[in-house]
Amino acid sequence: MSWLSFAASAGAAVVLATGRVVPALIVMAAGQVLDGLDGGIARVYGLGTPAGARLDTALDRASETLIFLAAGWAGLAPWRIIVLALAAIYLMTSIAERSGLDPGVKRFALYFGLRFPYPLIFTVIFAVNLAAYAIGLLVIDCKFQITMDRLGGDLDTVASRAVALEVRETRKGAR
Amino acid sequence: MTIVTHVLATTLGVQAMELHGSEVALAYAFGIGVDVDHAVKAPFYLKAIGLRDKRGYYWRSSLQEPVALLWILPLCVFLHTLVPLVFFAIHVAMDYSVSFEKMPLYPYSPWVTRGWLLNIPDKVKEVVLAIVLVALNALLFFARR
Numbered sequence: 313m314s315w316l317s318f319a320a321s322a323g324a325a326v327v328l329a330t331g332r333v334v335p336a337l338i339v340m341a342a343g344q345v346l347d348g349l350d351g352g353i354a355r356v357y358g359l360g361t362p363a364g365a366r367l368d369t370a371l372d373r374a375s376e377t378l379i380f381l382a383a384g385w386a387g388l389a390p391w392r393i394i395v396l397a398l399a400a401i402y403l404m405t406s407i408a409e410r411s412g413l414d415p416g417v418k419r420f421a422l423y424f425g426l427r428f429p430y431p432l433i434f435t436v437i438f439a440v441n442l443a444a445y446a447i448g449l450l451v452i453d454c455k456f457q458i459t460m461d462r463l464g465g466d467l468d469t470v471a472s473r474a475v476a477l478e479v480r481e482t483r484k485g486a487r
Numbered sequence: 488m489t490i491v492t493h494v495l496a497t498t499l500g501v502q503a504m505e506l507h508g509s510e511v512a513l514a515y516a517f518g519i520g521v522d523v524d525h526a527v528k529a530p531f532y533l534k535a536i537g538l539r540d541k542r543g544y545y546w547r548s549s550l551q552e553p554v555a556l557l558w559i560l561p562l563c564v565f566l567h568t569l570v571p572l573v574f575f576a577i578h579v580a581m582d583y584s585v586s587f588e589k590m591p592l593y594p595y596s597p598w599v600t601r602g603w604l605l606n607i608p609d610k611v612k613e614v615v616l617a618i619v620l621v622a623l624n625a626l627l628f629f630a631r632r
Contacts, residue, residue, distance in 0.1 A: 396561050403557055403558060403561075445557075449554065452549070452594045453527075454527070454528075457545070461531060461535040471545065471589070472588055475590065475599055478597065
């Protein structure tokens with residue numbers, strides 16, 4: 313299902329690259345419906361696995377990359393803001409699992425291009441995801457602070473002790 | 488480093504680079520404002536320590552670590568200015584000359600480091616830097632008048 317959804321997104325990218333925005337958004341919507349069904353089926357039938365979740369995320373990012381690059385190819389927005397938007401999305405994704413923060417402003421924002429100019433849409437995507445990344449880093453810091461506070465200790469030694477504890481717990485979880 | 492040296496260094500940078508308007512705001516935001524993570528950590532301090540004065544609490548966050556460059560660089564590209572990068576780099580360089588533990592790449596890496604110039608006492612570094620910064624600020628201010 314994830315691969316079907318990706319194929320639909322790839323198709324949407326091809327259509328978008330030719331400048332046909334509305335048909336591209338329709339195909340993209342079909343891909344997003346398939347993506348949603350994929351997650352729903354996994355949850356209902358207990359088929360979800362960490363590997364499946366990682367594949368889903370990787371294909372989502374690949375879908376966004378293709379669609380955003382297609383938008384650039386079609387001249388819908390300057391390449392600079394498209395690349396920045398993609399960079400912000402990748403950064404946010406790199407910590408989303410640990411921070412629990414994903415604002416969901418990616419492909420979905422493109423539907424608003426029917427009402428607002430695409431350079432503005434991509435600027436919003438960049439700003440929201442970059443902010444989510446910076447805030448996500450702070451959220452992870454706060455979670456780590458709880459570990460440091462449990463250990464007591466001072467600025468001089470507590471970081472290395474807390475990090476050693478975190479690494480041990482991560483390895484235990486992986487086994 | 489303390490707020491005093493950060494303010495002096497940022498002001499010197501603003502004068503030296505002859506910044507105006509929004510770039511001055513960016514300089515102070517990334518030269519000093521990144522210390523706002525102390526406010527983020529304040530509830531944790533209150534919960535763990537209470538209202539007592541405990542020196543050496545870990546007030547730092549990724550806002551003040553090199554890992555923040557991952558979002559500051561794209562921001563610089565977006566804003567068409569290097570000011571956030573320059574003043575953030577100055578802030579980090581100063582903090583890394585103080586000998587407490589730091590985690591430059593957390594959460595991507597558990598690497599802990601104490602920074603540089605560790606063979607010189609922190610107080611000495613702070614005082615010397617403060618004197619140099621005051622002198623340079625005064626020099627630049629009066630030279631430009």
